Amino acid sequence: MDELARWFSALNDARGINLTVAYDRFDRLRFLNGFLVTLQLSAATIATSVALGVAGAWLVQSRSRIVRGLVRGLVEFFRNTPPLVQLYFFYFGLSSLISVAGPSGAPAPAIGNFAWAVLALSLFAGAHNVEIFRAGIEAVQRTTVEAAESLGYGRLSAYRNVILPLALRVCLPALSNNLVNLVKTTSIAYAVAVPEMHYVANQIWSDALNVPEMMLLLLACYLLLVGGLVAGMTRLERALRVPGFGA
Amino acid sequence: MIASANGRPRWAGSLAATGLGLLCSATLAHASAGAGSGAPASTVEVLLRWLPFLLQGFAFNLVISALAMAFGTLLGALLGLGLIGRSRAVRLLSGWTMNLFRNAPRLVILFMCMYLIPFRFRLGGETIVLAGWAKAVLGLSLAVMANVAEIVRGAVQSVPTTQWEAGEAFAFGRRQILWSIILPQCAKRMLPPWMSLYAIITMDTVLVSILGIGEVMTLTGEALSAENRPDLLLPFYGFVLLLFFAYCYPIARWTARLERRYAVVG
Numbered sequence: 001m002d003e004l005a006r007w008f009s010a011l012n013d014a015r016g017i018n019l020t021v022a023y024d025r026f027d028r029l030r031f032l033n034g035f036l037v038t039l040q041l042s043a044a045t046i047a048t049s050v051a052l053g054v055a056g057a058w059l060v061q062s063r064s065r066i067v068r069g070l071v072r073g074l075v076e077f078f079r080n081t082p083p084l085v086q087l088y089f090f091y092f093g094l095s096s097l098i099s100v101a102g103p104s105g106a107p108a109p110a111i112g113n114f115a116w117a118v119l120a121l122s123l124f125a126g127a128h129n130v131e132i133f134r135a136g137i138e139a140v141q142r143t144t145v146e147a148a149e150s151l152g153y154g155r156l157s158a159y160r161n162v163i164l165p166l167a168l169r170v171c172l173p174a175l176s177n178n179l180v181n182l183v184k185t186t187s188i189a190y191a192v193a194v195p196e197m198h199y200v201a202n203q204i205w206s207d208a209l210n211v212p213e214m215m216l217l218l219l220a221c222y223l224l225l226v227g228g229l230v231a232g233m234t235r236l237e238r239a240l241r242v243p244g245f246g247a
Numbered sequence: 248m249i250a251s252a253n254g255r256p257r258w259a260g261s262l263a264a265t266g267l268g269l270l271c272s273a274t275l276a277h278a279s280a281g282a283g284s285g286a287p288a289s290t291v292e293v294l295l296r297w298l299p300f301l302l303q304g305f306a307f308n309l310v311i312s313a314l315a316m317a318f319g320t321l322l323g324a325l326l327g328l329g330l331i332g333r334s335r336a337v338r339l340l341s342g343w344t345m346n347l348f349r350n351a352p353r354l355v356i357l358f359m360c361m362y363l364i365p366f367r368f369r370l371g372g373e374t375i376v377l378a379g380w381a382k383a384v385l386g387l388s389l390a391v392m393a394n395v396a397e398i399v400r401g402a403v404q405s406v407p408t409t410q411w412e413a414g415e416a417f418a419f420g421r422r423q424i425l426w427s428i429i430l431p432q433c434a435k436r437m438l439p440p441w442m443s444l445y446a447i448i449t450m451d452t453v454l455v456s457i458l459g460i461g462e463v464m465t466l467t468g469e470a471l472s473a474e475n476r477p478d479l480l481l482p483f484y485g486f487v488l489l490l491f492f493a494y495c496y497p498i499a500r501w502t503a504r505l506e507r508r509y510a511v512v513g
Contacts, residue, residue, distance in 0.1 A: 080495040081488045082450035084457075085464065089488055093481035184352040191457055198355065211362045219351050219359070226350045 018210040021217065027204050034200030035221060041117060041186045041196055042225065046179055048122035053129025053175075057167075058159055060134055071130070078127035084188050087120040091192045117189040125182040132178060136171030137163055169240050176233035180226050187222075197221060290482050297470045297483075304463035305490050307380075311462065312449040314384045319391020319448075320441070326392055327399025333421070341396070348393035353386075354454050360386035361458050383455040391448055398440045402433035439506040446495045446502075453491075463487055 008022035020027040059071045078086065091113060098110045111119075140163050148162040168175075187198045197218060205214040288296075329341030348356065360382045367376040406429050414424035456464035467483050 076496060076499070077488075077492060080446070080450075080499055081491045082453045084453045085484060085487050085491065088464070089481070089484040093484045096477045096480055180350070184350070187352040187354045188454070190354065198352075198358075215355070215359050215363065218355055219347075222352055222355060223347070223350055 017213060018208060019213050019217070020204060020208045020210060021214075024208075027208070030200050030204060031197070031217075034195060034197040037114075037195055037200075038186055038197040038221075038225070041114070041121075041189060041194065042183045042229075044118045045121040045125060045182055045186065048118065049125035049129050049179075049182060050175075052122060052126030053133045054164065056126065056130030057133035057137055058156075060130060061137070075127045075130045078123050079131070083121065083124040083185055084191060086124055087117060087188060087192060090120045091116045113189075113192045113194050117186075117192060117194050121182065121185060121189070124185070125178060128178045128181075129175065132171045132174045133164075133167060135174070136167030136169075139170045140166045166242070169237075169242055172233065172237045172240070176230065176237075179233070180229055183225055183229055184222065287476070290479060293474060293476075293479060294482060294486060300466055300470060301463060301486070301490075304461065304466035305487075308449065308452040308462045309494075311380065311384055311387065311452045311455065312445070315387035315391055315448055315452075316445055318384065318388040320395050322388060322392040323395025324399060326396035327403075328425075330396055330400045331403050345393045345396045348389050349397065353390045353451050354457065356389055357383060357386040357454055357458060360389070379458065380455070380460050383458060383460055387448055387451065387455075390451070391444065394444050395441070398437050398444070399433070401440075402436040403429060405436055406432050435509045439502050439509065442498060442502040442505070446498045449495060449498075450491060463490065 005023040008019050012018045012023075021031045022028070056071055056075065059067055060075070062068055062071075095111060095116060144166065145158065145163060148158040153162065186196060189196050190198045190202070193199065201214045201218045205211045208214075326341050326345060329337050330345065332338055332341070361379070364377060364382055364385070367374055369375070410428055410432070411424055414428045419428070452462060453464045455462055456468070459465065464487065467487055471479060471483055
């Protein structure tokens with residue numbers, strides 16, 4: 001480890017390629033921390049947005065017109081507005097309305113920037129997921145639903161045990177596309193000072209003036225994250241494959 | 248992209264500004280008449296006063312999105328042709344380029360263009376100054392390029408192989424088949440995804456505000472700091488959300504309609 005650090009330090013002296021994260025302990029810990037925050041942010045938003053998608057796809061076929069209209073309206077709104085503006089709207093707009101007394105007595109926001117980022121990004125990706133799951137549910141054959149009904153399944157239990165598992169398999173490619181997009185979009189949490197990878201990289205290049213090196217490292221880390229997610233989703237797709245469906 | 252260094256082009260918002268100029272001056276007169284009473288102006292009044300300013304910013308967003316889409320489509324079409332090229336080296340290189348720009352966050356691409364391209368450089372004895380917004384357009388173009396390349400490849404692959412064989416039977420060359428048989432059939436299939444890409448890029452133009460370019464989010468921030476009233480945060484950001492919704496939702500509906508119309512029945 002020390003050997004490697006010395007090599008990168010020598011690289012900086014000889015060639016001017018300054019990868020501080022490789023030889024400077026403080027920068028390394030900072031960047032690792034940022035990477036972990038991006039991982040946490042991605043994991044939290046993926047879980048929440050998929051849950052929102054499943055719930056929304058159930059509500060969108062509700063028998064009540066009001067519920068249907070409300071869910072459709074919300075989905076269209078969150079799909080057709082920029083996630084960054086949504087984040088600002090939540091973090092600066094709503095957050096100023098719900099504040100509690102902080103430890104020093106001054107008003108402090110009740111929900112922190114990380115939680116707002118998770119909420120805003122989940123709503124944005126969740127709205128897309130509702131559409132994706134809805135399309136998957138529509139692809140489930142009517143006869144399958146009727147078969148479930150004839151076996152005595154209720155609406156919710158048929159949805160949970162028959163329709164959703166089949167729909168999930170149909171919409172996995174579109175879902176993995178959207179989740180990749182979500183992981184990429186987590187970088188906008190930068191704007192509300194969540195110390196994720198992009199934010200930390202910015203701090204490091206401001207201190208060490210090594211913009212190109214940090215940029216490339218940042219890009220490589222995002223490609224690694226996205227590559228990992230795609231590999232995982234492909235494995236899931238293969239594991240869940242139903243014989244007789246698709247190619 | 249040679250551009251003046253003075254931030255954003257003046258003509259961008261002039262159209263929107265003149266349309267609302269009358270409305271604005273009327274509101275201003277009203278607001279100044281009410282200022283003597285000492286009560287703070289109502290939210291609607293303040294919003295109306297800033298409306299031309301904000302719309303000018305939004306018009307700049309639309310200009311950025313249109314330019315990025317134009318350049319990106321041009322580059323993407325070339326890259327897409329590279330993806331289906333006959334040379335293995337060209338295919339591999341195009342594939343790598345596409346994957347790099349498709350999988351990197353657009354904010355990171357924008358930062359790279361912002362920081363790694365020099366502000367001005369000399370080209371054949373002439374000094375070229377690259378304004379911030381021109382770099383932003385370039386960054387978004389690269390993202391568009393990668394997505395358009397994928398759209399082109401997908402559309403070309405969706406045309407049955409028999410079409411290629413039929414072209415060959417008529418003694419068409421590869422280029423002739425591509426231009427006069429395959430690509431005309433692709434145009435319809437490419438239009439809906441291209442339009443959704445446009446909506447996505449329009450929404451992504453707000454990312455440029457993080458880099459300090461005077462588009463609608465930056466201007467909203469300036470208006471809010473000038474007013475210095477926390478109760479205005481919610482309506483102002485809400486208004487920006489509505490602006491984007493009013494522009495992007497019709498595009499989404501139109502795209503869905505085209506998709507249904509062009510759907511291959513089978």
